[in-house]
Amino acid sequence: MTTELSPDALTGLLERARQDYQDLVGRGLSLDLTRGKPAPEQLDLSADLLSLPGGRHTSADGTDVRNYGGLQGLPELREIFAEVLQVPAGQLLAAGNSSLELMHDCLVHALLSVLPGAESRWVDQERIAFLCPIPGYDRHFALCERFGIDMIQVPMTAEGPDMEVVERLVAEDPAIKGIWCVPKYSNPDGVCYSDATVARLASMNTAAADFRIFWDNAYAAHHLTDEPVEIAGLLAACAEAGNPDRAFVFGSTSKITAAGAGVAFFGSSPANVQWLLGNNAKRSIGPDKVNQLRHALFLRDADGVRAHMERQRAVLQPKFETVARILDAELGGTGLATWTSPKGGYFVTLEVPDGCAKEVVRRAAEAGIVLTPAGATHPYGDDPRDAVIRIAPSYPGLAELEQAIEGLAVCVRLAGYEQQAR
Numbered sequence: 001m002t003t004e005l006s007p008d009a010l011t012g013l014l015e016r017a018r019q020d021y022q023d024l025v026g027r028g029l030s031l032d033l034t035r036g037k038p039a040p041e042q043l044d045l046s047a048d049l050l051s052l053p054g055g056r057h058t059s060a061d062g063t064d065v066r067n068y069g070g071l072q073g074l075p076e077l078r079e080i081f082a083e084v085l086q087v088p089a090g091q092l093l094a095a096g097n098s099s100l101e102l103m104h105d106c107l108v109h110a111l112l113s114v115l116p117g118a119e120s121r122w123v124d125q126e127r128i129a130f131l132c133p134i135p136g137y138d139r140h141f142a143l144c145e146r147f148g149i150d151m152i153q154v155p156m157t158a159e160g161p162d163m164e165v166v167e168r169l170v171a172e173d174p175a176i177k178g179i180w181c182v183p184k185y186s187n188p189d190g191v192c193y194s195d196a197t198v199a200r201l202a203s204m205n206t207a208a209a210d211f212r213i214f215w216d217n218a219y220a221a222h223h224l225t226d227e228p229v230e231i232a233g234l235l236a237a238c239a240e241a242g243n244p245d246r247a248f249v250f251g252s253t254s255k256i257t258a259a260g261a262g263v264a265f266f267g268s269s270p271a272n273v274q275w276l277l278g279n280n281a282k283r284s285i286g287p288d289k290v291n292q293l294r295h296a297l298f299l300r301d302a303d304g305v306r307a308h309m310e311r312q313r314a315v316l317q318p319k320f321e322t323v324a325r326i327l328d329a330e331l332g333g334t335g336l337a338t339w340t341s342p343k344g345g346y347f348v349t350l351e352v353p354d355g356c357a358k359e360v361v362r363r364a365a366e367a368g369i370v371l372t373p374a375g376a377t378h379p380y381g382d383d384p385r386d387a388v389i390r391i392a393p394s395y396p397g398l399a400e401l402e403q404a405i406e407g408l409a410v411c412v413r414l415a416g417y418e419q420q421a422r
Helices: 005-026 040-044 047-050 075-083 097-114 138-146 163-172 193-205 232-238 270-280 288-298 302-331 357-366 398-421
Strands: 031-033 091-093 131-136 152-156 176-181 212-218 247-252 264-267 350-353 369-373 387-389
Touching: 005 398, 031 398, 047 288, 047 387, 075 091, 075 247, 075 288, 075 302, 091 270, 097 138, 097 247, 097 264, 097 270, 131 163, 131 357, 138 152, 138 176, 138 270, 152 163, 152 387, 163 176, 163 193, 193 232, 212 232, 232 247, 247 288, 264 270, 288 302, 302 350, 302 398, 357 387, 357 398, 369 387
Parallel strands: 031 369, 131 152, 131 176, 176 212, 212 247
Antiparallel strands: 091 264, 247 264, 350 387
């Protein structure tokens, strides 16, 4: 990545970087780029949600949403998101506000009860492992760490996880019970899985009969360009390949409507849906159907979701364009960094020279710019190369975002040139 510089040129660049950094520290900034939270302007797009369902308290089939029951969720809301998540409405559950909660529960239930196709509970087996494409989502890794599930890193490619590595590992090790996937505009590098990758995931031979793909389709409708990316439906591919129980599909409205009061979804085979419903019946008499009804009334149908996400895009797209413009102006041609240009989702991945990411994050923090910790994109918080930094542009306003990315670029130049001068 780095460009060879003469000693004199390097000295000049380093002196300038040190002066720029001192100026940056002197500005007394207080900026936060840590998590991909919707901005207030995005949340305001769903303000009408809070006045719903008004005086209405019955769903389309006459269910009184104020009362107990309805573990599978409202049919009209499941119909809306069946298309978005590529799951038949009859095989889709609408639950509480958090898809992460559903992933947590699926792990707990797999540990404590027998999955369809399994011979025993996971907790009764000597070792359980998951494949973790990297860079990846820190909360997936935190779930594995919480439950003592070993994490095996798999490199990401432009088409998804390196399938040659995945196929070899799952075929030879029955302890590997799952793989984490963010298949569309992946967190953090924006990769979209190719049709070939989806087909190979669906049809590959696994040593574990109860192997599951945790398909976290968090950004299914979150486009940033005029050409929305479409991916192959995993659930249908698994059924066609003779592995109908392999896919656990997750999604939510968290970054569509109200992040703190959305609706989460789980889609899978009929056997897996019954398995989850049976276990969930022990912990709940039903989800918040009032909230589900307000979402159904607010979004109306799949076209309504698309129209709403166009309004979201109008807020987000200028922020991603700002990040790209500043990184190109400040770091382009330096050889000190590369970065992604995602077509959707919530993140930009910045790669700096090996051994520099922690130093960049530390320097930025000292200058009042808080970033996601270096290493968060890897299991156990350990990026072996110490090179990956996740940028979350969504929450700050444009002026603050410009300041933050300009400041980040200063830190990259300082850390990079200091490393070269050693």
